[in-house]
Amino acid sequence: MAANKPRSSSFSRNFSAASNAVSNTPGLKHGPNGTMFLSSGIPDLDKMLGGGLALGSLVMVMEDPEAPHHMLLLRNFMAQGLVHHQPLIYASPAKDPRGFLGTLPNPMASKDDKARSHDTEQEKGLRIAWQYKKYFGEQNSDSHRDSKSEYSSEFDLRKPLERHFFNGQNIDCISLKDSADLAAFHDRCSSFLSQTPRNNGNVTSARIAVQSLCSPQCEFSNKEWEMLSFVRSLKSVIRLSNAVAVITFPPSLVSPAFSKRLQHLADTLVSVKAIPDEDKELAKLLTGYQDMVGLLSVHKVARINTQVPAILEATTFSMKLQKRRSLILECLNQAPVDGSSGTSYASSGSCSGSSKTGTLDF
Amino acid sequence: MTSAPPLNLLDEALGFLSGGGGGGGRMILVEDCVETTGAFILHHLLKRSLSPHSSDVVVFLSFAHPFSHYDRILRKMGCNLVMQRDNKRLLFFDMLMLDRLDRDKGKTSADLLLALYGKVQKAVEVCSSPVDTRRITIIIDDVSLMEVDANGSTNLVLDFLHYCCSLTAQFGCSLITLNHDDVYSTMDRPTLLLQLEYLADVVIKVEPLVTGPATDVHGQLTVLNKGLQDGPGKSRNKVNNFQFRIKDSFVEYFYPGNRS
Numbered sequence: 001m002a003a004n005k006p007r008s009s010s011f012s013r014n015f016s017a018a019s020n021a022v023s024n025t026p027g028l029k030h031g032p033n034g035t036m037f038l039s040s041g042i043p044d045l046d047k048m049l050g051g052g053l054a055l056g057s058l059v060m061v062m063e064d065p066e067a068p069h070h071m072l073l074l075r076n077f078m079a080q081g082l083v084h085h086q087p088l089i090y091a092s093p094a095k096d097p098r099g100f101l102g103t104l105p106n107p108m109a110s111k112d113d114k115a116r117s118h119d120t121e122q123e124k125g126l127r128i129a130w131q132y133k134k135y136f137g138e139q140n141s142d143s144h145r146d147s148k149s150e151y152s153s154e155f156d157l158r159k160p161l162e163r164h165f166f167n168g169q170n171i172d173c174i175s176l177k178d179s180a181d182l183a184a185f186h187d188r189c190s191s192f193l194s195q196t197p198r199n200n201g202n203v204t205s206a207r208i209a210v211q212s213l214c215s216p217q218c219e220f221s222n223k224e225w226e227m228l229s230f231v232r233s234l235k236s237v238i239r240l241s242n243a244v245a246v247i248t249f250p251p252s253l254v255s256p257a258f259s260k261r262l263q264h265l266a267d268t269l270v271s272v273k274a275i276p277d278e279d280k281e282l283a284k285l286l287t288g289y290q291d292m293v294g295l296l297s298v299h300k301v302a303r304i305n306t307q308v309p310a311i312l313e314a315t316t317f318s319m320k321l322q323k324r325r326s327l328i329l330e331c332l333n334q335a336p337v338d339g340s341s342g343t344s345y346a347s348s349g350s351c352s353g354s355s356k357t358g359t360l361d362f
Numbered sequence: 363m364t365s366a367p368p369l370n371l372l373d374e375a376l377g378f379l380s381g382g383g384g385g386g387g388r389m390i391l392v393e394d395c396v397e398t399t400g401a402f403i404l405h406h407l408l409k410r411s412l413s414p415h416s417s418d419v420v421v422f423l424s425f426a427h428p429f430s431h432y433d434r435i436l437r438k439m440g441c442n443l444v445m446q447r448d449n450k451r452l453l454f455f456d457m458l459m460l461d462r463l464d465r466d467k468g469k470t471s472a473d474l475l476l477a478l479y480g481k482v483q484k485a486v487e488v489c490s491s492p493v494d495t496r497r498i499t500i501i502i503d504d505v506s507l508m509e510v511d512a513n514g515s516t517n518l519v520l521d522f523l524h525y526c527c528s529l530t531a532q533f534g535c536s537l538i539t540l541n542h543d544d545v546y547s548t549m550d551r552p553t554l555l556l557q558l559e560y561l562a563d564v565v566i567k568v569e570p571l572v573t574g575p576a577t578d579v580h581g582q583l584t585v586l587n588k589g590l591q592d593g594p595g596k597s598r599n600k601v602n603n604f605q606f607r608i609k610d611s612f613v614e615y616f617y618p619g620n621r622s
Contacts, residue, residue: 035436223516232510238459239428256548261506263396264542300396306400306432308608311577 023225026150027084028055030206038086038205038244039337041076044329048317049268050310051302053244056204057302058235060266061248062211062259067274069294069319070248072157072327074209077246079104079161081151081207087170091185092211093218097173100211105155106162108326142174156325170195175220176210182230193241208238208245214254224258231265267302271325272319287333290316296329314337371615372406375602376564387534391528391556391562393543398581400540400568402608404501405432407538409441412451417490418497419450421482425457425507429499437611453485465611471512475522483529490533498535500526503540504524509554515518517555527561563588571605578621579605 029051031037037052040059046052053059063070081088082104090097128316172192179185193206213231214221229245238245251259251271263269275282275296283289296317301310317329369378376390390407394400399577411418424432432454433443446452455478469477482500489498505519512518526537546552559565567584568583585602605621606613614621 225510228510229513232507236428239458257545260396260545260547261510261541264506264545269396278563303399305431306438306610307405308610309398309575309580311575311580315575 001267005057008209009132023073025204027080027086028152035304036242038084038207039080040073041078041080042073042153042329043152043153043154044317045073045296048312048329052152053246053268053279054302054304055242056239056245056265057244057304058238058265059244059246059268059270059302060262061246062263062269063248063250064273064294065250065252065272067272067294069274069296071211072293072319073270073272074102074246075104075157076327077153077207078153078209079107079165080153081252082161082165082169082171083107085169086205087172087192087195088336089172089174089189089206089208090211091174091209093176093215094211095175095177097175101166101171101173102160104161105157106159107153108156140183149227154326157321158325174260176213180219181223182220182226186230186237190237193237193243204242206241206243208234208243210245210247213247213249215250216253216328221253224254228258228261228265235265235267263299266300267304269298269300271299273297286318288318288320288330291320291322293321294319295332301342370613371602371604371617372403372585372606372613373410375587375600375604377587378410380426387530387536388540388563389537389561389568389617390529391558392538392540394540394568394570395542395544395570397575398568401426401503401568402606402613403540403566403568404503404529404540405435405439406613407499408432408501409436409439409590411497412441412446416497417451418499419453419485420446421453421485421498422457423455423457423478423482423500423501423502425502425511426504426622428458429456431453441610443480452562471515472518475508475518477511479522479525482526486529486533486535494605498533500529500535500537502537503538505539505554505558505587506545523561528573530591563577578607580607581614584617 009292027038029037030056031051035054037046039046039052040049061070061073070149077087078090078101090100092100094100172188174185174188176185189208214227235266245317247266248258249262251262254262275289275292275294287291296319298312298315298317301312303309312329316332318332320328320330322328392400392403400557406592408420408422411561429443436443443452443454447454454566459480486498486500489496502523504554505523508519508522509516523537523539529535530537539562541555543555546555565588567586568581570581571579581603582603587600587602589597589599603613604617606616607621
């Protein structure tokens with residue numbers, strides 16, 4: 001019994017050495033409980049998930065059968081990885097998956113654009129004339145902003161990713177259409193991940209993106225147990241390496257029990273949904289309805305090394321294309337909104353949505 | 363010597379005694395769903411079994427998480443798993459990677475589960491020599507993943523669990539399993555879940571609040587305790603209902619609306 005007393009305290013300090021190594025690595029940052037985060041490529045999503053996607057976690061995205069919104073998430077996720085020079089596997093049921101790389105968005109160039117768009121809460125607390133803001137920012141949180149912008153970039157969906165990001169990159173594109181079973185794909189993933197060992201002094205992370213795992217184009221799409229054991233073993237491989245996998249799947253095409261099993265396997269579970277174009281009821285209820293392209297719900301947030309669940313303030317967010325080029329996520333605004341809290345779209349001057357603010361019956 | 367850990371609502375509902383005893387030779391089934399995980403109950407029971415006041419042994423079959431995950435969580439709760447493993451009080455079978463390696467050698471899932479049971483049985487037999495009266499707890503952290511490993515063969519999993527149940531009768535050890543309730547909700551006759559519920563002495567159901575997630579109430583528990591002995595010849599079922607809030611080092615349990 002006495003032997004149990006002098007156990008090592010729970011305040012362990014030994015990350016400090018590792019953290020120095022990591023803080024130099026672009027695109028990674030420390031989270032709680034010894035986890036590390038990488039960015040999903042959407043700054044708003046990172047913020048919602050408590051910092052980003054935890055290394056070693058499996059992210060599942062439930063697709064909407066009517067709209068390809070999951071592609072938006074995948075594109076940003078992959079582009080962010082390429083910007084940070086992280087190795088990437090992309091698998092899809094398409095015949096030529098490499099073609100998808102041409103549609104990846106380019107990071108937004110101008111810095112003041114970025115500063116303006118997602119620091120809404122700072123503006124709430126302190127309103128400064130717009131043109132003085134850059135001085136304030138430099139004075140106040142220069143280093144902070146620098147590290148932040150390195151961790152996650154904002155992407156311009158209209159511009160394709162520049163060529164030089166692809167040069168010398170470890171990109172593997174796999175068409176799931178060719179392979180009859182998933183064992184080959186799994187072997188490719190695990191050999192790919194074995195090139196990025198975990199406890200290296202110089203931490204490198206990898207990204208795996210799988211699009212529409214259960215789609216009927218794949219030969220294995222009727223072998224549910226095979227897919228499950230693939231996802232399960234992929235998950236265990238990822239857990240022990242420095243990678244994050246994002247898998248999208250269409251829940252409507254598979255049996256409910258199978259879909260539930262996949263959801264249980266996911267560390268982080270997100271679903272996307274299109275919104276109907278002319279839904280008068282919804283348009284009345286939500287501000288900024290015209291700018292929305294869809295809804296994103298967070299069902300589960302990865303809980304690695306902890307038992308405390310993450311309770312989000314809201315679970316459903318609207319996906320908007322700001323100025324038709326950058327993807328942002330916002331809480332659903334149901335109450336009447338004055339100018340102060342709706343900056344990110346009020347200032348964008350959207351041509352159609354300007355009449356929306358204030359016409360709510362609540 | 364410190365006093366035994368205080369009982370919380372869950373312990374009372376499970377019928378543990380304040381001296382640290384009680385609850386041997388039973389099967390406990392934890393059912394959870396996507397929105398609210400029931401893993402914290404396993405952590406609690408694991409910590410309870412490994413408390414310094416007893417010399418109980420835990421056989422842990424981990425299908426869902428690696429050892430490091432549990433180690434970190436239990437360390438925050440004040441229980442050092444590495445040391446317990448070195449003391450041979452915790453036997454941790456990491457089924458995350460092991461399975462894959464063995465399968466490459468051409469073994470079927472039936473072989474794998476049989477081999478696994480062999481290991482469990484051996485461990486139990488070694489620990490329960492007639493000299494000492496240490497209680498043994500077998501914890502299986504995700505039965506539905508076991509099903510995946512068995513390639514969907516429910517019978518194999520059921521056989522495995524039946525064998526484990528026979529151990530509880532033979533050696534008086536407890537069996538604690540975690541399964542996901544919602545996976546089976548659309549099935550016509552979910553054999554696995556029904557049989558598990560039939561075999562279990564205690565069924566703990568973990569659900570989210572119907573009103574959605576909240577910061578101060580993380581969900582609710584229903585504990586069905588079957589066959590409580592109320593004196594000779596009398597037995598009854600007891601259902602307890604309460605809510606919980608999970609923290610890093612412990613979990614708060616309270617009756618609805620009664621949070622102090």
